[in-house]
Amino acid sequence: MSNIPKIVILGAGYGGILTAQRLQKELKYNEADVTLVNRHEYHYLTTHLHMPAAGTDTIENTRISISNLIDEFKIDLVKSSVQEIRPQERKIILEDGTLSYDYLIIALGGEPESFGIPGLAEHAMSIRSINSVRLIRKHIEYQFAQYKNERNAQERINFVVGGAGFSGIEFVAELADRIPKLCKEYDVDPNFVNIYNIEAASTALPGFAPELVEYAMDVLRRKGVTFKMGVAIKECTTEGVILATGEEIKAATVVWTGGIRGNRMIEAAGFETMRGRVKVDDQLHVPGHDNVFIIGDNALMFNSEGRPYPPTAQIAMQQGVCCAQNVVASIRNQQLRNFEFSNKGTVASLGKGEGVAVVGKKLMKGWSAAQLKKVVDMRYLYTIGGITLVLKKGRFL
């Protein structure tokens, strides 16, 4: 048995991959054992999932084999699903085994938050993984195929998207781009297809400049999207959704993008949580556990105005880098550093050639914002996989 410290990273999303890559780079030979646990053998680009979900890009352009991203001579890769985290025993229960650790980095993804709306968990689909977006895509195509065999049942070509935040708007935009192609492929009159975007808040894209929100909604309205803002979904049924106003929208397809909560395993581990997320300290520790770090969807951090940062790829990646440094510092008994979020800006795509973005104080819209989105995606590929990965997966950009 070696007595070098054992580091376990749970999850190979944005945060987990960045942590693994930085550990791989920083740690000296035999300084620590690193194990990366992930349910799938691939890493996927969460910020790109709205495209394969709508069918405007392929699954293969959205995922990357993890073995292309890490050096398996330096890091052990375990393909398994985490069942339980036991911080008292320093153990992880996997579906097919257990792992013990000295340092743990929890970089698991969150879960869709349904806010207790009845039927949502059962009847709505969500954009959260390769498997879930493949289901959405196939479900949509299947509705078109069914429509042509059922004497034109309208609910087959009514599409409801709940939530008009980033994921909701980006998905709605891609769906609106895909509909004309689906109509052509399935011989359906596009005039009969409806896309409803329903949001309880009074506006789309919360936190964005009103000017950009207006622009984005105009772009999408022109693509055929019907917005229902300031209206909550009261219930989701097998037939569609019922709104707080009492209005029923019949739709065989309901996609819920209304929110993310922490992974249920975090609560189950005995950590104190808010909506399933742990308010980590400045060094990304779970309070009271200086060998357990949480980054990404399950980490709750507040900005200087006391508002929580939304879970984004950007913050997860920065946390990953900081976390790796802090784990190395812990092993070496050095000073840990405090995490500080550096906002590089925000960009939402609105389908082909359209987008809105905020970079510093600069507002961008239209083609330039769409290009910026591509640059951000490309830069990420470069960060994790160098020029090889940009050339391989950059095709879609």
Add this chain to the structure above:
Amino acid sequence: MSNIPKIVILGAGYGGILTAQRLQKELKYNEADVTLVNRHEYHYLTTHLHMPAAGTDTIENTRISISNLIDEFKIDLVKSSVQEIRPQERKIILEDGTLSYDYLIIALGGEPESFGIPGLAEHAMSIRSINSVRLIRKHIEYQFAQYKNERNAQERINFVVGGAGFSGIEFVAELADRIPKLCKEYDVDPNFVNIYNIEAASTALPGFAPELVEYAMDVLRRKGVTFKMGVAIKECTTEGVILATGEEIKAATVVWTGGIRGNRMIEAAGFETMRGRVKVDDQLHVPGHDNVFIIGDNALMFNSEGRPYPPTAQIAMQQGVCCAQNVVASIRNQQLRNFEFSNKGTVASLGKGEGVAVVGKKLMKGWSAAQLKKVVDMRYLYTIGGITLVLKKGRFL
């Protein structure tokens, strides 16, 4: 109002298209008005439908715009669905209008024959049109997508094909070819997928030489197909099928290829029928109606041994040619000719590079039979659309 005779052709399948094209060629200017009625604006290659159904070829390779096949200056094309045939009034009721005729050619397609098996009409899909095969294809893909989101529900990747006649065997072969690709696309282990081909008769491909039947079944077994011969399906449910032996096979996908019966509108027209088909006279007339012809799926004719010809593309095309000549002869008060079927042979494809065929007394199997199938398809394209169509649609060959 013109007093030239009005000819109406119902259906633009193999028989209807051949009739229309021959009438277009034979009739002199102003000798008759010809109207071709079809539900879709396209003609499709029924003998090719098993490929887009399994997903091994595209829909677009399987259909041809009717306006590319007929001269719309000479023939009126009405895109509508026939609701009723009223021979006493010499009228056709369409879903959106009526048509009167002096001569009628009924070239409508048949309907799946479920032999009264409970649940089959409701829960099984069938290979009979572009819309129905598009549904099968999307249904299959959807099951794979669901499988990955439902913790591996086995019934999602069990596939039951009822019937081991031509359509059944050809579809099963394509499906077996597609499964490995689907497994790769959806990250499913091919060892978990099952294809069951169930047939009440004791053997597949009835009427074929036993040597070829054995060969075909061996090819398909090697591709992973499980045969259950001599076992009837007792019931089809939402969960799968129950066999006469009591065995239940759970499967979310059941495709029924067990038989074709005549179109229900034929019976409803008041004609005497057997399984919905009319025993036409030698000149292809409905007995007692010398201005009404039936060709293709709804025409019942017997060979010299008193056995009915199965409904095939080959016989429908030959009937179309004869029917057009007899309509022209009727108009000109000339002698009508008797239809005689000339058997050019039979070929069944068994997926990529495999097939079985009988031509005259010659038996063929393997690659040469597969090539023959392509030649037959190509020859058909040449017959209806010349070299242009061969070049355009011949890609799949």
